[in-house]
Structures are given as C-alpha cells and as structure tokens.
Amino acid sequence: MFSRILLIASNTFKDVARHKMLVIQLVFLGISCGLYFIFGHAAQDNPQLEFKMVQDVGLSAISLFGFLISLFIGSTTLRDEINSRTIYSVITLPMGRWELYTGKFLGTLAATIVNVLIMLIILTLLIYFKFHIIWHGFHWIALFMLMEFAVMTGMVLLFSLSNSLITCFSLSILFTLLGTMAEHIQHQISEVAANLGDALAGFINDIVKVIYWVIPNFGLFDIKYKILKDLTISGTLVTEAVLYAFLYLVFLLALGSYALNKKDL
C-alpha cells in the first residue's frame, strides 16, 4: 500500500519538477537581484534599514509566489490526469482511490515545499552576501511558511476536483483570502450581527463560527512580527502549530479522498 502511494507521489513530484519549477525560480531570482540593488538609495545608506526592507519585501514576495505556486501546482496535477484520461489507467489497478489521492497529495505537497524552500534559500543567501549576516529566527519563519503553503496546496488540490478550472481558482482564492483575514472578518461580522437582534445575531455568529472552523486559519502561521521583535518563539507554539497543520492536512486528505471516491469517473 505504502509503496504504491510513494510511487504515485514520486511520479507526481517528478512531473511537476519537469514542467513548472524552473520558470518560477528564475522569476524569483530576478526579483532577488532587484532586491539586492533597489533599496540602497531608499534606505539612505543605513544598512540596518536596508536589511529590514530587503527581508520584509523578500518574505512578502515569497508569500505571493508561494500562493501562486500552490495554486498552479495544486490545480493541475490531478486535474490534468482527469482531463487527459490517464487517470483511468491508474484507477483500474487493484488499489483504492484514496491511495491515488494520497499519492497525488504527497507529491504535490513535496513539490510546493521544495519550491518555497528554494526561494527561502535564495533570500537567505542574498541577505548573507549583501549584509554578511545569518538571519536570526529564519528557520522559524521558514517552518511556518512551509506549513502555510502545505495547507494551501492541499486545499487547492481538493478544489481541483471541481468541474471547472475557474471554480477551482475562484474557490482557492476565496478560501485563501478568508483564511488570511479570518480573525478580522469574524470580528466584523459579529459587530454587524450585533445590531440585528439577539436571535438573528446568535444564529449568524454560530454560522460564522462553523465557517471559521472549516477554513484554514492562515493568520495563525504568521509569526513574522514575533520573530522580528523577540527573534524566537516558544516550543509549545511550534508544536501546536505543527499539529494543527498536520491535522488540517489529514482533514483535507480525508475530504479529498471522499470527493474523489464520489466522483463519477
């Protein structure tokens, strides 16, 4: 069983690596070269300020590219196989659909993680060569970013089972936005609902709470402020974040397997 899953995963990873990885990395490399030069003047020859600007803009660029990578890789790996009907040659084999989905899921996750890791390494090297410093707290930011993109990719892969690419893209973007602004949106809706009377407000708040549980809360993976302030975070927070990311991935995996099983193929 595991060997079958690993085989599908490695094939998926190789397929993504063959077609999509290099271009994205080249574009990011271009942005990094830009970062190397453009902030010198704006930072007014203050290396501390320039370092902060390069670091912040670099991390934000990785966030943006990471999302795009998740979107493009997640939406194509399984979908392409369904559209080109190559999936039929796999599902006729004596194996469960969940095994196929798990293999695809792991392969896609690995591809996204490797892509984001390469970008993080490029940024770290850029900072090292320009400022001659090893970035404090970098590993924590990297870990939390990787978890965020892993969840994002799992989510996109689930939506790629929908009938059209537009639906997949729309849902992915919507859920990513909702996940990023979850706390804020929940707070705003509660405030609006408070003016509608107790019964209705309670009902709306319950619905919002359920939605809030279902959507991935990406805000909980944002530790940049804490790292920039204290340079470290507690082990308990890391453990609980890893656990949440893992359990969310398991939930997505179960939901995806269920959806693929129900899909008329």
Place this chain on the structure above:
Amino acid sequence: MCINKLINDKYLIAVVCSFVIMVISRNFLAERYRSEIKLLDTTEETIRVIGKSSGAFFFEDNKEIVYKPIETDEDHNDNEKIHVHGPECKGLPGHEHHEDEDKSHNGVKIHVHGPECKGLPGHENHEEQGEESKISPGLALMMKQLGFAEMAASFLWIQMDADSHKELWHRVDFELELIPALDPTFIEGFLLRSFILSRYRNDWKGAVYIIEKALKQLPNRIELWEQLGLLCFNFRGRYGDEQNIKRAQEAYAKAASLPESYSYNARYYVQTLSAEGKQEEAIATMKKLLADEERQKDEFTHKQDLDLLKRLENGETFKGFRHKYNKQ
C-alpha cells in the same frame, strides 16, 4: 437506510473524525497564539491614520500642516545666544553625540530641502508637486489585510523618500505616521517622525509620545532608548523648552544596559545624574566606569571617560537646559 449508508461510509467517517480533531487542535493553537504573540492588531490604528490624514494626502494646499524650516541662526524670541553645533565643534567634549546630526539621525540620513538646493543634482523634481502618490492609503490598507503589511511599509518608506525630495511635507507627515501603524517593527519610521516633530515642528511632547509608544512594542531596541534619552535630556534646549531629566536618566540607563550598547550611553547617564543635581553620585559612577576593563580597552572611549570625569570634578554640571544654563 440513508443514515445506515452514511454510517457505513468509512470515507465520511474519516472526514468527520479528522474535522473534529482538527477543530480542537485549532482552538488550542488559537489560544496559544493569542497569549504568546499578543496579537498586535494595528488595523484600527491604520484606518484611523488613513481617515485622519486622507485630506492632507490628496489635497496639497492643506493649511493645517505647515512645514517649519530648520532653525540655524542665533535666534529665539529673547535674542539669547545659543550654541549651534557645527563642524567647528567636532571632537570637542560633549559633542560626540551631536556630530553629523544634520546629516544623520540614528543612522537615518536626513536632508532638508530648501531653496538653496534648487538646480543641484537630485533636486530636479522640486516643482513637480502635482504628481499622485504611487501607493495609495487604500492599497496600503489592503496589503496589510492580506498579510503584506511589512512590504507595504517598505514601499511607503520609498514613497516617503520620493515625496521628501519633492518637498511634499504633508505627505511625508502622513506616510511617517502610517508606516509604524502598518508595521510596528519599522523603528526608522518612529525615529524619523519623532525627529521631525521635535526638530522642525517644535512638538516635543508629540515626539516623546511617539518614542514611548514605540518602546511599548519594541522595548529592547537601543536606538529608541537613545532617542528618548536625547529628547528628554534636551541638552541646551535643542528641542524647545521642555525637559524630563528623570526619564532621560532611565532611558540612558536602559540603553547602556542592553547588549551591544554604545559606550557613550553610560556617559550620558552620568550627565543626567549631574543634571539632576547628584554631582557626587555622577563622579562616583564615572570613576566606576573608568575602572571598567572593557571600557579601558578602547582608547577613544577611555579618553572621553577621562574628559567627562575631569569636567565633573571641575564642578561642571550638565543642567544644560538653555534658559537655566544661560542664567547660571
């Protein structure tokens, strides 16, 4: 029948079970995140800043904010002569902190444009004041909401630099207020805004308030403590008529205690002791500093320490507040 079918659906059971466990884990993580990271939601602050200043941002003939040029002459209402620091006092005791202050402040280089720089390289755009800002406040707010607050702050800083070259001071004011609201770790935003308020707007209280606010979020940044000490000490009334020696003393003590602090912070602490009237304590502290082996290793620091001790022993007090100083 239907329920039986659902119960026997192992995929569905897996979905429900994993969902419940995931929700429990999410709640634990959310609690931990709130307690440890103490969510600093500056969204409301950002919206307040944008709302308050949007007029200033879009209408250039805003009359409320008037740029006051740098005071460099021996002026002031009472025509008292004050000492204006310049290249001639470079190297003199007591001036080590003020050197190059016109060009740089806590590492942030400042160039104040004036009519005299018309035609100079890099000042070609002085008259092109009608150009719109590239980063609107709405875009900055949206970027913050999407998790790109730090990037928005960095781009606004670049925008602020460009606006200062065009002498759009109302925009510079607004951008310097918005940058720390977007990214509370952007200390250069706090420092430059505080410097502009104290030096060019005669708003000492506002400048101190900004640094105190920044220190609540970043209590371990030496630059902020140094700036607070500088403002509160207000040596020779450089920033107006107000002073808070006690707070300056606390600020320099804190700055000196932080790792990688500059050696002059301890000397400023001693000067604040002297300014407070604790001359003997100041001399005793200075002697202790002189005995410190670490400080002795650096020749320049040791020389400065010796100079200060000599001045203290000669009876010089650092009640450098301008009016009091001149009355002595």
